[in-house]
Amino acid sequence: MESKHTVSVLVDNEPGVLARVIGLISGRGYNIESLTVAEVDAEAHISRITFVTLGNETTINKMISQLQKLVPVKKAINITLDKQGIEREMALVKVVATGEKRVESLRLSDAFRAKVIDTTHDSFVFELNGSPVKIDAFIDLMTPLGLSEISRTGVVAIARGSEKL
Amino acid sequence: MVSAQLTGAEMVLQAFEDHKVDTLFGYPGGAVLPIYDELAKGKNSIHHYLVRHEQGAAHAAEGYARSSGKVGVLLVTSGPGVTNAVTGLADAMMDSIPLVCISGQVPSHLIGTDAFQECDAVGITRPCTKHNWLVKDINDLSRILHEAFYVAASGRPGPVLIDIPKDIQFQTGTYIGPETIKHKSYRPKLKASIDNINEALKLIVKAQKPIFYTGGGVINSGNAAVQLLREFVRLTGFPITSTLQGLGAFPGDDDQFIGMLGMHGTYEANMAMHDCDLLINVGARFDDRITGKVDEFSPNSKKIHIDIDPSSINKTIDVDVALVGDVAHVLEDTIKLWKSNVYKTDKPAVKSWWSMIDKWKEKDSLGFNDSKTTIKPQFAIQRLYELTKEKDTYVTTEVGQHQMWAAQFYKFNKPNRWITSGGLGTMGFGLPAAIGAQVAHRDKLVIDIAGEASILMCIQEMSTAIQHKLPVKIFIINNQYMGMVRQWQELLHDKRYSHSYTDALPDFVKLAEAYGAKGIRVQKPSELDKGIQEMIDYDGPVIFDCVVDENENVYPMIPSGKAHNEMLLGDENEDSEISDEGKVLV
Ligand SMILES: Cc1ncc(C[n+]2csc(CCOP(=O)(O)OP(=O)(O)O)c2C)c(N)n1
Numbered sequence A: 001m002e003s004k005h006t007v008s009v010l011v012d013n014e015p016g017v018l019a020r021v022i023g024l025i026s027g028r029g030y031n032i033e034s035l036t037v038a039e040v041d042a043e044a045h046i047s048r049i050t051f052v053t054l055g056n057e058t059t060i061n062k063m064i065s066q067l068q069k070l071v072p073v074k075k076a077i078n079i080t081l082d083k084q085g086i087e088r089e090m091a092l093v094k095v096v097a098t099g100e101k102r103v104e105s106l107r108l109s110d111a112f113r114a115k116v117i118d119t120t121h122d123s124f125v126f127e128l129n130g131s132p133v134k135i136d137a138f139i140d141l142m143t144p145l146g147l148s149e150i151s152r153t154g155v156v157a158i159a160r161g162s163e164k165l
Numbered sequence B: 001m002v003s004a005q006l007t008g009a010e011m012v013l014q015a016f017e018d019h020k021v022d023t024l025f026g027y028p029g030g031a032v033l034p035i036y037d038e039l040a041k042g043k044n045s046i047h048h049y050l051v052r053h054e055q056g057a058a059h060a061a062e063g064y065a066r067s068s069g070k071v072g073v074l075l076v077t078s079g080p081g082v083t084n085a086v087t088g089l090a091d092a093m094m095d096s097i098p099l100v101c102i103s104g105q106v107p108s109h110l111i112g113t114d115a116f117q118e119c120d121a122v123g124i125t126r127p128c129t130k131h132n133w134l135v136k137d138i139n140d141l142s143r144i145l146h147e148a149f150y151v152a153a154s155g156r157p158g159p160v161l162i163d164i165p166k167d168i169q170f171q172t173g174t175y176i177g178p179e180t181i182k183h184k185s186y187r188p189k190l191k192a193s194i195d196n197i198n199e200a201l202k203l204i205v206k207a208q209k210p211i212f213y214t215g216g217g218v219i220n221s222g223n224a225a226v227q228l229l230r231e232f233v234r235l236t237g238f239p240i241t242s243t244l245q246g247l248g249a250f251p252g253d254d255d256q257f258i259g260m261l262g263m264h265g266t267y268e269a270n271m272a273m274h275d276c277d278l279l280i281n282v283g284a285r286f287d288d289r290i291t292g293k294v295d296e297f298s299p300n301s302k303k304i305h306i307d308i309d310p311s312s313i314n315k316t317i318d319v320d321v322a323l324v325g326d327v328a329h330v331l332e333d334t335i336k337l338w339k340s341n342v343y344k345t346d347k348p349a350v351k352s353w354w355s356m357i358d359k360w361k362e363k364d365s366l367g368f369n370d371s372k373t374t375i376k377p378q379f380a381i382q383r384l385y386e387l388t389k390e391k392d393t394y395v396t397t398e399v400g401q402h403q404m405w406a407a408q409f410y411k412f413n414k415p416n417r418w419i420t421s422g423g424l425g426t427m428g429f430g431l432p433a434a435i436g437a438q439v440a441h442r443d444k445l446v447i448d449i450a451g452e453a454s455i456l457m458c459i460q461e462m463s464t465a466i467q468h469k470l471p472v473k474i475f476i477i478n479n480q481y482m483g484m485v486r487q488w489q490e491l492l493h494d495k496r497y498s499h500s501y502t503d504a505l506p507d508f509v510k511l512a513e514a515y516g517a518k519g520i521r522v523q524k525p526s527e528l529d530k531g532i533q534e535m536i537d538y539d540g541p542v543i544f545d546c547v548v549d550e551n552e553n554v555y556p557m558i559p560s561g562k563a564h565n566e567m568l569l570g571d572e573n574e575d576s577e578i579s580d581e582g583k584v585l586v
C-alpha cells in the first residue's frame, strides 16, 4: 500500500551532494513531496537531508539501499517505520481579512498556538509549528477566512529515545 | 614523496605514477592543454594512446580494465570531449568497470557563463558515474585524485570523473601522496557475516536440485575469486551456469558448466534455473535478461545471493540468504566452514538432478542447420573458436546477434578474456575495447567479433590501431542486417523490417586498406578456415568480412515477458504468441 514515508539521510556536506541524492530519487522514478537540508555537524561537515516521498515499504527500502550506495551518503533510514519518529514542520501563513473574519482567524490561531509575527490593518502573518497534519488543518481553517499565501519548511524528523542515527 | 609543490597538471601525472598507471587513452583540446604539455615533457613513463573519438577512449579504457583487472584511465577535453565520453562512462557504470576519467573544464572564473566549450560535466555525468568531482581548489586536487582511484576500484567498481578547470591545471599547490589520504566515509564491506554463511551452507547441504548462477562480480573480484569459485563448485559437484559478463570464471568446456543462461541461454541452463530448489547467485544481479518474467522466475527455489553491492539484494528478486561482501572473501570463508564442518551434499539427489539436466542437454538447443553453400554465423564462430582456442585469445564484441552467438559458441576457460557490453548494450564498443585489450596484452591475439552495422559506429578507431601498431582482428559477421533488430521485428512486428537493412555498406576490404590494414573477405564455408588462418597469421590489424546467411536468428530465446520454461528453440515455434505486455519490454 502506498503511503507517505519520511526518510532521513546523513551525508558528507560536499558540493553537489544534494543534487546527487535528489537525482537518484527522481532518476529511479520516485517523487519528492517535501525536502529539507542543512548542515548538522559543522566540524565533521555532515548535513542531514530529510525528504517525504510516496511509496510502499518495499520500494522505500529499495530507494534507501540505492541511496546508501552513493559515495557521500553515510546513513539513510525510514523515520516513518520507526514508530517513535517525530516529525515537525514550520509554516508561515498570510491571511488577508477584515471584520469578523479577521477576528475569527486570530481566535483560531490562538487555538493552534500560532504566533502572530506581522500585522497590518487588513492582514496577519502567522508562524505555526507542528506536525504536517496540524499545519494542513490550520490551512484548511484559514482558507475561507482570507488565506492568501503559505510558505512551509518541509518536514524535519528525528527518532525518539537515546538512539542516534 | 609525502608532499611537494606541483602544478595541477603535474599533480595529475604524479597521481598516475603513484597509482601505477602507465597507460592513458585520450584526445587533446583547449581545456586539457596543460596536462598534454606535461605529457610532452616526458618526465614520466606514461604511454598515451591517441584515439579518434572520445567514446573510443572510454571503451578502450574499459577493454584495458576488463582484460587486465586494472583501472582504465582516460583524458578528455571540456564540452564535446566529455559529452563524447558519456556513452563509455554509462557503459562502464552498467557493467561495473573501474575507470578514471579526467576532463578539462573552462577556467574557474568562466564556469556558468556559457563559455566556449563549457558544459556542466559533473551534472551530465552524475547519473552515469559512481562518483564525480569538480575541482575548485588546487589544494584539493591530490586528495581528489587519490579518492578517485580508490572509489573506482573498490566495492562494486565503476567509472569516476574528475573535472579540472584549466586555471587549476596551471596553479601550483601542495601535492600529498596517496599513503596519507583516506576517503572519509566510503568503506565497502568485504566480508559477509559468518552466521549468514552458515545459513547458506545449511541450504547447500540440504539441496536436491541446486545450481550455481555466477556473474561478472566473480571476474571483478579477481583471480582469487575465480580460483575459489572453481574449488567450491568442484567440492559440491553442482551444475553451474553463468551470465554474459561472468563467462570464463568457470571453464566453458568443463562438464559441470551447463552454458550461459538468460534470454539467449541454453535450454538446460534455463530449465535448471526454473526447476532448481536452490539457487546460489555468486556476483550476479538478477538482471532482466536473466530472469525473464519476474513472477515466474525460479519459483520453487531457495535463493542465496553473494554481492558486494547491498542495493542489489532484493532489488528485483527476493532472496533467502544475502551474503553482502566481496566474492573472494565470502567464498574463502564459505570453503573454510565447509571443510571444518566436514559438510556433505546430498549426493544421490544431486545425481538424479544431473540426469534431468542431461536430458535437457539432449535437446541440443544450440544446434543449427549448417549449410554447404552459405556460411552460417554460428559455424563461423565455431571455426573461429576452433582455430584460436589453443592461443590465449581475448575476444571483444559489438552488440547484436553476433554477440550472442559469440557468447554461445566461443568457450572461455579463463577470466578476463571475454569483453562485451552487457548492461548498456553499446554498439561500437568492440573495436575500441579490443584496442584497449591489445594495449594491455601486446603479444596476445585480440579479436573483435563484430556486426557490419555496429562496427561502423566506432570504425574511426582503425586509425588508432594503425598508429599504435595494435594488431587487432575485426571479425565481422556480415548478415547485411541489424540482425538483432530484424529478429525482433520478425517475432514481434509481423516481419515489417523497418530500417533494419544495412544498406550502402562500405566495401570492408577496401576500407581496411584505406586505413592501412589488411582486408579479407570470405563468402564460402569451404574457404573459411583458410581465411581465418590468414587473419591470425597477419602481423597487423585485419578487417575480416565474413559474409553469412542473412536470415539466421539467435536461439534459444526467452521472448519478452515469458518465463524460463517458455523458451523458443528454433524457427519452427516462432509464431508463439507474444502478449502486448511482453511487446513493451525491451
Ligand atoms: C548505440 C546503439 N544503438 C542502437 C542499438 C540497438 N541495436 C541493438 S542490436 C542492433 C543491430 C546490430 O546490428 P549488427 O551490428 O549488424 O549486428 P547483428 O545483430 O546483425 O549481428 C541495434 C541497432 C544499440 N544496441 N546500440
Ligand SMILES: [Mg+2]
Pocket (backbone or CB within 6 Å): B400, B451, B452, B453, B477, B478, B479, B480, B481, B482, B483
Ligand atoms: Mg548485422
